[in-house]
Amino acid sequence: MDLARQQRDLLELIKSGTLRRTGDPYIEKVAHSPHLAVLRDVVLSWRAFDVERTCRLTSALLQQRGWFDDAIRFFAATADISPFVERLRDTFLEQMAANADPLVAAVAQFELYLIKVKLGDPGEYTVEWPTDPRPVLMALDEGRSLEPLPAVTHQMSISQCLPGLVRVCEVTKC
Amino acid sequence: MQGNKATNRNKITCPALGTTYEGGDVQLLEHVLPLVDFVEVTPDSMAEYQQERPVLPDHAIGELKDIGSDAHVIVHGVGLSIGTHDGYSETYLQIVDKLLDHVAVEWHSEHLGYVNVDGQHLGTMLAVSKTGQVLDILCERIKTIQQRYGIPFLIENIVHILPDFDGEFSDAAFLNALANRTGCGLILDVYNLECDAHNHGFDIPRFLAELEMEHVREIHLAGGVIDRGFRLDVHSRITDDSTIALARQVIAAAPNLRTVTYELLPEAVPKLGYRAIAGELKRLRQALMN
Numbered sequence: 001m002d003l004a005r006q007q008r009d010l011l012e013l014i015k016s017g018t019l020r021r022t023g024d025p026y027i028e029k030v031a032h033s034p035h036l037a038v039l040r041d042v043v044l045s046w047r048a049f050d051v052e053r054t055c056r057l058t059s060a061l062l063q064q065r066g067w068f069d070d071a072i073r074f075f076a077a078t079a080d081i082s083p084f085v086e087r088l089r090d091t092f093l094e095q096m097a098a099n100a101d102p103l104v105a106a107v108a109q110f111e112l113y114l115i116k117v118k119l120g121d122p123g124e125y126t127v128e129w130p131t132d133p134r135p136v137l138m139a140l141d142e143g144r145s146l147e148p149l150p151a152v153t154h155q156m157s158i159s160q161c162l163p164g165l166v167r168v169c170e171v172t173k174c
Numbered sequence: 175m176q177g178n179k180a181t182n183r184n185k186i187t188c189p190a191l192g193t194t195y196e197g198g199d200v201q202l203l204e205h206v207l208p209l210v211d212f213v214e215v216t217p218d219s220m221a222e223y224q225q226e227r228p229v230l231p232d233h234a235i236g237e238l239k240d241i242g243s244d245a246h247v248i249v250h251g252v253g254l255s256i257g258t259h260d261g262y263s264e265t266y267l268q269i270v271d272k273l274l275d276h277v278a279v280e281w282h283s284e285h286l287g288y289v290n291v292d293g294q295h296l297g298t299m300l301a302v303s304k305t306g307q308v309l310d311i312l313c314e315r316i317k318t319i320q321q322r323y324g325i326p327f328l329i330e331n332i333v334h335i336l337p338d339f340d341g342e343f344s345d346a347a348f349l350n351a352l353a354n355r356t357g358c359g360l361i362l363d364v365y366n367l368e369c370d371a372h373n374h375g376f377d378i379p380r381f382l383a384e385l386e387m388e389h390v391r392e393i394h395l396a397g398g399v400i401d402r403g404f405r406l407d408v409h410s411r412i413t414d415d416s417t418i419a420l421a422r423q424v425i426a427a428a429p430n431l432r433t434v435t436y437e438l439l440p441e442a443v444p445k446l447g448y449r450a451i452a453g454e455l456k457r458l459r460q461a462l463m464n
Contacts, residue, residue, distance in 0.1 A: 001305060004259040006339070010300060011291040026339050035373065038404045039335045043297035049441070076297065083253060083295050086223035 014040060016077050047081065047088075048072045054089035058096050058108045060140040065104075071096065089115070102130040106156075107140070113158040117165055124159035133168055189393070189425060191459050192248065192435035193451075194409075195241070196220055197234050199440065203241070205448040209455040212280070212433045213245045217269045218253035219440075228265060230272045238277045248392075248433075249273060249282045250330075250361075256315055257288035257302035267322070274323060280432075282319075283328035283361055283392070286312075286349070301334045304341035304348040309355075316356040328391055329353075330361035333369045333407040334376075345376075346384035359391035362428075364420040365398065365407065365437075372405035382423070390428040393421050395458065396437040410442035412454045418461050425462060434462055 009027045012019055017040055019031055030036055051072060052059045062068040075081070075092055082088050093115075096108035106129045113125035129136075131149040133156055139146050153171040192212030195203065197220040207213070215238060221228040241247055253266040270282065287299040302308050320327050329352060331345065343351065349360055362385075370376035395418070397411030413436065425431060436458055438451065446454075 001303065001307065001339070003303070003307065003311075006303065007259050007288070007291045007300075010336070011294060011296060014296055014298065030336050033337050035336050035404070038402060038406075039298060042335075042401075042406060047297065080294050081297060082223070083218070083289065084221065084223040084228050 014043060044072055044076055047076050050085050050088055051075070051092050054085055055092055055096075055108070055111055057111050057137065057140045058093060058104070060143065061104055061107050061136075061146075062096075064146060065101075067104075102128075103136065106130065106133065107136070110137070110156065110158070114165065117158050117160055120160075122160060124157060124161065127156040127158065128171075129154040129156060129168075132170075189431045189463065190246075190433040191455065191463065192245075192392075192433045193455060194250070194435065194437045196440045197237055199443065201448055202443055202451070205452045206455060207241070207244045209452060209459070210245055212248055212435065213241050214248045214250045214435050214437075215241075215273075216250055216252055217273050218251055218266055221269050228269060230269050235273070235276045238273065242278055246280050247277055248280050248435075250435075251282075251284045252299070253289060254284040255288045255290040256284055256312060256329075257286070257300075257308065258290050260292070262315055263290060267319075270323070274325075279325060281326040281328055281359070281391070282323055283330060283359075285332045286329050286352075287332045298335070299332055300336065301332055301338065303339040304343040304345065305339075306342055308341070309343070309348065309351055312352060313355045316352065316358050320356065320358070326359055326391070327356075328359040328361050330394065331363055331366055333363075333366040334374060335404075335407075337374070344381075344384060346381045350384075350386045350389070353386065353389035358389075359430075360385075360389045361392040361394055362390045362424055363394035363396075364424060365394065365396040365413075365417050368414075368417060368420065369398070369405045369407050372400075378420070382427070387424070387428045388430055390424065391430055391432050393424055393428075393431065393434040394437055395421055395434060408442075409437045409439045410445070412446070412450065413458065418458070421462055434458065 009019060013031055013036060022028060059068060062071050075095055079091050079095060081091060093108045093112035097105055097112055099105045106127050109127040130151055132154055135149060136146060154168055155171050155174050157167045158165060190211035192214050193206050193210050194214045196216055217230060220230060220234045222231050238247055251266060254262050256262045285299055287301050289296050289299050316327060352358060353360055367378050371378050395413050396409040397413045398406050398408045399410060421434060436455060
């Protein structure tokens with residue numbers, strides 16, 4: 001038995017559910033067992049639980065749009081996920097900060113940068129929003145559905161130097 | 175004094191009663207400390223990620239020192255990953271180093287499994303393959319850990335979610351060999367045995383008949399859930415009567431047993447409630463220690 005190979009194959013099965021390499025009877029047995037699907041669901045549910053409690057606003061937006069489960073599946077399959085929840089949180093927010101949807105990206109960047117600044121990061125961060133972030137963040141924080149908002153680009157700065165850590169302005173008026 | 179626990183931490187029942195605690199819940203401590211002799215802590219769950227590495231914060235150390243005046247502290251990790259092909263987690267041991275520098279600990283334990291592969295976390299824990307090759311690797315690592323800390327080290331049977339690799343050893347023979355070759359003790363998680371029996375048809379009577387019971391120093395008990403026909407090791411409920419019955423069977427056969435520990439995830443505490451947890455500890459003491 002090649003121990004390293006076996007463990008790498010099991011890692012790949014848990015992360016992706018499939019295997020590029022085949023031929024090992026034990027790995028084939030695991031790949032086709034109902035136990036693997038259950039295990040992967042358990043892993044995903046813990047990922048979702050951790051993301052929901054640590055990335056509250058981004059999770060709320062993803063859930064409103066019906067994208068949360070897919071986002072967790074993609075995160076579990078592609079990211080190197082730490083068992084330490086603070087690191088897991090940052091990794092998820094970094095992934096969502098690059099999301100193709102500009103509002104999801106903006107909310108994730110806001111959560112990520114605000115956490116950094118609150119933890120003492122001296123940098124100044126800028127987030128570009130496709131709309132006024134204030135009603136968006138308020139609705140997500142209060143668990144309300146987002147109303148359609150006018151597409152007016154806003155710029156948000158996040159820094160320890162700013163009163164309340166955050167400043168928002170319309171791009172045309174900044 | 176609540177329950178039947180002696181107020182003097184040196185005068186404990188045999189076996190003693192313990193429970194798990196992962197920090198930051200003063201109300202939980204107030205409810206459980208009067209009822210237990212041992213508090214089992216998971217150092218990597220208490221650690222915080224600071225400056226690109228997990229560290230045990232000073233407030234956690236302070237809390238553990240306070241616990242130590244009321245109960246015996248034992249350490250039970252999840253992040254050592256003793257079975258990983260290219261070595262265990264030094265990061266985890268650095269957390270333990272700091273804990274043991276400040277807190278008096280009776281023993282240190284880990285799961286017989288692995289959570290990391292090539293530096294990536296599995297998101298779960300997998301059982302080791304029970305082969306001679308793996309046995310040799312584990313014995314060497316256990317001896318290194320025993321030398322590093324100079325306190326007893328215990329290994330726990332974990333739940334097997336995936337089908338087992340057909341190794342040269344049975345589960346009991348593998349645990350016997352580990353204990354005999356290294357002198358380590360065993361934690362027998364009786365709920366995990368029930369999960370394995372439910373999910374894989376594991377033969378518990380045969381396992382217990384083969385296991386050298388003198389190595390068992392601690393029993394773990396928990397209650398979990400059944401999901402799509404699978405019994406899951408989630409430590410979220412009170413203990414089933416069948417689990418208590420199995421624990422009684424082990425208690426009667428394990429001459430060196432020190433404690434029985436009721437495991438509960440911190441995430442399950444709000445759902446169960448402090449009073450129900452305290453009630454469970456009283457029930458377990460009544461059922462197992464009389």
